[in-house]
Amino acid sequence: MARQKPTTTTPLSSSAPAPNRTLILDNGAHTLKAGFSTPTTTDREPNAATDSHTIPNTIARSHRDKRTYIGPELADCADFGELAFRRPVERGYIVNWESEKAVWERSLFGFEGRGEGAVLACEPQETSLVLTEAPNAPAVLQRNADEMVFEEFGFGGLFRTTAPALCAYAPSPFPSTASSSPSGLPLECLLVIDAGHSHTTITPLYHGRPLHTACRRLEVGGKTITNQLKELISQRTFDVRREDWLVGEIKEDVCYVSQSFNQDLEKVWRGGRYDQRSSTNDGSSNNDIVVDYVLPDYETIKRGYPRPHDAGVNVRNRALGIGTGAGGRREHILTIGNERFVAPEILFTPSDIGMQSEGLCGTVLQALNTLPSAALREAFLANVVVVGGASLMPGLVGRLEAELRSTVDEAVLVRVARAGDPVKYAWLGGARMARNEEVMREVVVTRGEYFEQGDLWVRRKFAGKVGR
Amino acid sequence: MATGPLRFRTPHIEELPTTGSKQSPNYVYMAVSGQQEDPAKNWGTNNRKRARASVGKQTDQQREALSARQQREVERRIKDLNSDYKPALEVVVPKRDGGAGVGSAAKAGKTPNTKKILASGKTFTHHLEDEEAEIARTGRRDGDAEAPPATHRASKTPLARRKAREDSSLSGSPAPVTPMAPPPLPRSAQALLPSSNAMEIDVEDDDDEYDSIPALPSEAEMEALLNAPPLTYNQARSAPPPPGAPPPRRFCETCGYWGRVKCMKCGAMTCSVACKDDHDQFKCLKMYA
Numbered sequence: 001m002a003r004q005k006p007t008t009t010t011p012l013s014s015s016a017p018a019p020n021r022t023l024i025l026d027n028g029a030h031t032l033k034a035g036f037s038t039p040t041t042t043d044r045e046p047n048a049a050t051d052s053h054t055i056p057n058t059i060a061r062s063h064r065d066k067r068t069y070i071g072p073e074l075a076d077c078a079d080f081g082e083l084a085f086r087r088p089v090e091r092g093y094i095v096n097w098e099s100e101k102a103v104w105e106r107s108l109f110g111f112e113g114r115g116e117g118a119v120l121a122c123e124p125q126e127t128s129l130v131l132t133e134a135p136n137a138p139a140v141l142q143r144n145a146d147e148m149v150f151e152e153f154g155f156g157g158l159f160r161t162t163a164p165a166l167c168a169y170a171p172s173p174f175p176s177t178a179s180s181s182p183s184g185l186p187l188e189c190l191l192v193i194d195a196g197h198s199h200t201t202i203t204p205l206y207h208g209r210p211l212h213t214a215c216r217r218l219e220v221g222g223k224t225i226t227n228q229l230k231e232l233i234s235q236r237t238f239d240v241r242r243e244d245w246l247v248g249e250i251k252e253d254v255c256y257v258s259q260s261f262n263q264d265l266e267k268v269w270r271g272g273r274y275d276q277r278s279s280t281n282d283g284s285s286n287n288d289i290v291v292d293y294v295l296p297d298y299e300t301i302k303r304g305y306p307r308p309h310d311a312g313v314n315v316r317n318r319a320l321g322i323g324t325g326a327g328g329r330r331e332h333i334l335t336i337g338n339e340r341f342v343a344p345e346i347l348f349t350p351s352d353i354g355m356q357s358e359g360l361c362g363t364v365l366q367a368l369n370t371l372p373s374a375a376l377r378e379a380f381l382a383n384v385v386v387v388g389g390a391s392l393m394p395g396l397v398g399r400l401e402a403e404l405r406s407t408v409d410e411a412v413l414v415r416v417a418r419a420g421d422p423v424k425y426a427w428l429g430g431a432r433m434a435r436n437e438e439v440m441r442e443v444v445v446t447r448g449e450y451f452e453q454g455d456l457w458v459r460r461k462f463a464g465k466v467g468r
Numbered sequence: 469m470a471t472g473p474l475r476f477r478t479p480h481i482e483e484l485p486t487t488g489s490k491q492s493p494n495y496v497y498m499a500v501s502g503q504q505e506d507p508a509k510n511w512g513t514n515n516r517k518r519a520r521a522s523v524g525k526q527t528d529q530q531r532e533a534l535s536a537r538q539q540r541e542v543e544r545r546i547k548d549l550n551s552d553y554k555p556a557l558e559v560v561v562p563k564r565d566g567g568a569g570v571g572s573a574a575k576a577g578k579t580p581n582t583k584k585i586l587a588s589g590k591t592f593t594h595h596l597e598d599e600e601a602e603i604a605r606t607g608r609r610d611g612d613a614e615a616p617p618a619t620h621r622a623s624k625t626p627l628a629r630r631k632a633r634e635d636s637s638l639s640g641s642p643a644p645v646t647p648m649a650p651p652p653l654p655r656s657a658q659a660l661l662p663s664s665n666a667m668e669i670d671v672e673d674d675d676d677e678y679d680s681i682p683a684l685p686s687e688a689e690m691e692a693l694l695n696a697p698p699l700t701y702n703q704a705r706s707a708p709p710p711p712g713a714p715p716p717r718r719f720c721e722t723c724g725y726w727g728r729v730k731c732m733k734c735g736a737m738t739c740s741v742a743c744k745d746d747h748d749q750f751k752c753l754k755m756y757a
Contacts, residue, residue, distance in 0.1 A: 090592040091550075097585050136704040138599040144585050152582040198550075201704075206690065212698040218706045219550060227549040235721070269725045272740030338724040351716035353549060354542035356708040363706040371693070373685045463698060 022440065023108070023122055024052070024130045024430035026163060029089040030197035030222065030389060032057045032071075033424050034108060034120060036127075037431040052427045053120065055107040059086045059099050060245075071103035079298040080245040092134030092198045093141045097148055104153070128157035128444050130430045135162040135201050135215050142462075143455050150450045157444040160462050163426040164192035164203035164387075165210055170429035173385055173417040185436070191380040193364070193400075194426075195390035197222045200347070200360065202367045204380050209464065216367040218357060220347050222390040226251050228353065229343040237334055246295070246304070250336070251343070254291055254306050257395035258341035259402065264289065268338040289340060295332040309335060344393055348403070361403035381408060384416040387425040391418050538735070596701055600624075603700065626707035722746045 026033040035052030060069045060083045069077050077083070088100035108122045129149055133142070142160070149158050168186040186208030194201045200218040204211045230247045233240050240247055258264040268289050270276070290309040296302055313333065346352050348359040358366065364384075368377045381404065386397055401416040408414060419425035434440055445458050481496060513519055577583035685693070718727035720739035727737025729744060734753035738744040 093592065095590070095592045095595065098587075101586065136699050136701050138595050138701055140595050140598060147579075147581045148585060151579045152577060152586075206694060209694050210698075211693050212696045213693065215699060215704050216706050217701075217704045224549050227551075231549070232724070236724070265725060269739075270723060273742040342719070342724055349717065351709065352719070353546060354716065355546050357706045358709045358713075362709065366707055372689070373683070375684045379684070464695070 021126060022128045022130060022434040023120070024427055024434060025108070026132045026166075026424075026427045026430065027089065027094060028057060028132075028163075028196060028389075029087055029092055030057060031055060031423070032103070032107060033427040035427060035431065036120065036122075037434040049421070049424075051431065052424055053107075054423065055103070057087065057089060057100075057103055059088075059102065060084065061086075071106045073106065078302075080296075081298060082242050083245050084242075085244050089198075092196065092201075093137050094133070094145060095141065097144065101148070101152070124153050124155045126156055128159065128434075128440070128446075129155045130166075130434060131158060131160045132163040132166060132426060132430070133160060134196075134198070135164065135203055135210065136217065139459065142459055146450070146455055146458055150447055155447070157446045158450070158458075159440075159444045162203065162210065163196075164194050164201065165205060165208060166426045166429040166433065167192045167194075167385065167387055167419070168205045168208035168429060169433040170419070170425050171432075172383075173419050174383070174415060186433075187383070189376075189379040189383050191364070191368075191384045193360070193384065193386045193388075193391075195221065195347070195386060195388035195396070195422075197389060200363075200388070200390070202364055204367065204371070211371065214367045214370045216363050218347075218350070218360060218363045219355065220350050220357075222251075222388075224346065225255070225343050225390065228346055229255065229339060232339045232343060233334065233336070236339075249304060250293055250334075252392070253304070254293060254336055255340050255344050255393055257344045257347070257393055257399045259395060259399055261341070261345060264341055265338060290335065290337040291340065293334040293336055295334055297332070301331075306336075344396070347390070347396070348399065359403075360400060361407060364404065365407060378412050382413045382415050384414070385425075386416065386418045387422045389423050391422045599700065600702070624702045626703065626705050721751060 020038065022037050024033075024035055024037055032055045033052050034055065037051070055072045056074045057071065058074070059071075060074055060077070061067075062069070062077065062079060062081075062083050064079055064081060065077075067077075086096075086099060088094055088096040088098075088103065090096070094100050108120055109124070131145065131149065133145065145160060146158065149155050149160075168190050172187055186205070188207055190205045192201075192203045192205060194203070199221045202214075202216045202218070204214045226244070226248050229251050230240055230243075233247070233250075288308070291306045292309050292313070293306045294301065294304055296304045342352075346355075348361065350357045350359060357363070368380060371377055371380075384400075384404075386400065391397070397416055397418045401414060404414050404416065421428070445461060450458055478498060577586045684690075718737045719725065720727045720743050721736050722738055722743035725739040725743075728739050730737050731744070731747060731752060736747060736752070738747050
């Protein structure tokens with residue numbers, strides 16, 4: 001199939017001035033993280049909290065409202081019940097450009113005059129774009145992304161990279177080295193575990209450049225855990241299979257990674273017929289695991305919340321007359337017990353759902369065992385950073401560290417840290433890198449160069465294969 | 469002619485009549501492999517379960533291995549878990565209403581390439597298969613300058629299972645100037661490391677805690693590592709657990725504790741009699757199947 005050489009729509013020679021503003025766009029499957037960064041007149045370090053905006057990267061249709069919410073419009077939604085989500089990013093890569101264009105227009109370009117905080121007013125011609133994608137992308141998708149950015153949106157420059165590679169420029173999360181990493185320079189050795197929505201990738205970085213033979217991907221991510229939680233709740237209490245948003249909220253509120261799976265499972269067991277375990281009323285130790293989650297009804301209760309389990313609540317309510325009859329306010333309660341830690345366990349033991357894959361710790365060791373030198377392995381084990389939304393689950397970092405610790409040799413130092421703000425860490429790295437003019441000049445492909453040299457050259461440049 | 473309850477294919481042996489041959493008996497002695505079962509137990513049944521139980525005992529491995537149907541079921545369930553949206557709940561990008569003057573030209577894409585991209589309905593699996601087909605056809609990955617030296621079938625074996633590939637200089641261009649060129653190892657670090665790349669281990673002394681610091685690989689090796697081409701999507705996947713790993717854990721369907729008893733009819737596990745009763749009443753596949 002012959003592809004047309006890109007034709008210029010506006011005559012732009014490669015001697016045109018490079019764009020002066022940079023838009024850092026971390027294009028994730030769950031959310032977009034977008035913000036500006038300029039090679040600096042200000043001395044202020046880019047601050048992830050104020051400079052970047054998190055925008056849901058999805059198109060959601062509500063059958064109750066008969067409305068469709070695109071991207072940032074989701075903040076206006078009042079009723080999240082039975083929202084059907086459609087994500088343009090599939091398995092970490094932008095596949096559906098039609099939807100992605102709709103989301104980008106509303107969030108980046110100020111479409112239809114939404115001038116509020118979630119929207120950046122971006123002039124593409126004067127802006128360079130730093131775009132992230134997931135590692136090991138098929139070449140077709142990379143080419144599509146380049147073409148869309150330059151030809152459709154008309155950005156002035158582009159640097160497309162993998163999200164973990166940007167993390168090397170972010171401040172180090174380890175307290176001992178935090179002070180010594182100036183902005184704009186990458187950390188020397190870093191093993192980035194990106195626990196994202198679609199999957200979890202492991203990327204060793206050496207001076208900000210990935211060691212490709214050692215990159216691995218585990219096909220369990222936040223989405224898998226949410227779906228597993230949906231299945232478990234639907235089998236045991238009631239059917240939440242269509243409630244994507246609600247179960248996502250339940251997961252964020254209530255799920256954690258247990259440090260000792262067997263013990264926690266014992267605590268929550270109700271016992272066999274002839275071996276009844278003590279139930280929750282006598283203050284025994286499973287009290288803190290079983291939880292009552294109050295479901296939102298989007299009229300009075302806007303957001304669900306958990307509270308400690310109370311076995312007698314239904315009986316009491318009925319006795320007191322609360323919630324019966326027409327006017328009573330009725331709380332719907334979901335009792336969640338071992339699903340709290342069994343669902344996230346698939347990150348560490350994917351064989352629980354039948355996936356033929358080693359867990360997170362095993363995959364890290366697989367990745368490191370491809371490296372030839374033991375010193376390099378130790379260097380990476382001492383600098384493990386966990387980023388990504390799924391890493392916000394309590395207990396994940398501790399469990400990973402314990403497993404790594406127990407598997408590798410005693411003399412090796414193992415340091416695992418979670419980034420300060422795991423969701424925005426890659427964006428922060430990109431923002432700090434963008435302040436370094438030299439690096440940007442060498443790395444960014446301007447519009448003129450794209451039209452002159454063609455997409456194959458651009459792709460090879462982003463892969464680091466072509467000199468300037 | 470083969471007679472009797474032989475359960476494997478015997479080669480067809482026929483004595484050709486020749487003149488002068490003696491009348492040969494109508495049986496032959498054959499070498500038989502495998503343990504012989506009591507013919508009384510084996511009455512020529514076609515039922516796989518009964519044959520399994522009576523004719524030959526299963527080994528542990530055979531018991532663990534899932535049948536093809538169960539395996540398909542597991543894979544379908546995993547694909548469901550990893551799916552973002554069910555096509556049944558179809559969500560369509562709404563038409564932009566009131567876009568003053570920006571009509572269909574911008575919506576469909578400004579250049580022919582982008583029109584194609586915006587209109588394409590391919591999913592990720594399509595793109596992946598296209599790429600694998602491309603690699604299988606041309607033997608090289610898009611973006612690499614030349615084909616790798618050995619003919620290279622695109623395989624879905626994760627890299628961990630292959631032998632290590634030695635070729636790393638596929639870039640083709642001399643000494644690419646990279647944007648973030650790694651600075652040479654700082655002087656102090658170089659002084660600390662032993663000069664050679666080999667690890668020195670003194671066998672005589674019992675100083676396990678005084679192993680000499682293994683050396684970082686040299687600059688050339690690091691450059692070679694860094695210039696290796698990126699893996700394809702399938703190559704980068706995490707490898708299956710090694711064969712010696714413990715078998716997958718099964719949980720109770722009803723309550724989530726460890727699964728201890730297996731339902732004879734549908735194969736689901738439950739933890740106790742109470743949960744098993746619940747399973748039999750409401751969830752067992754014998755209700756549907």
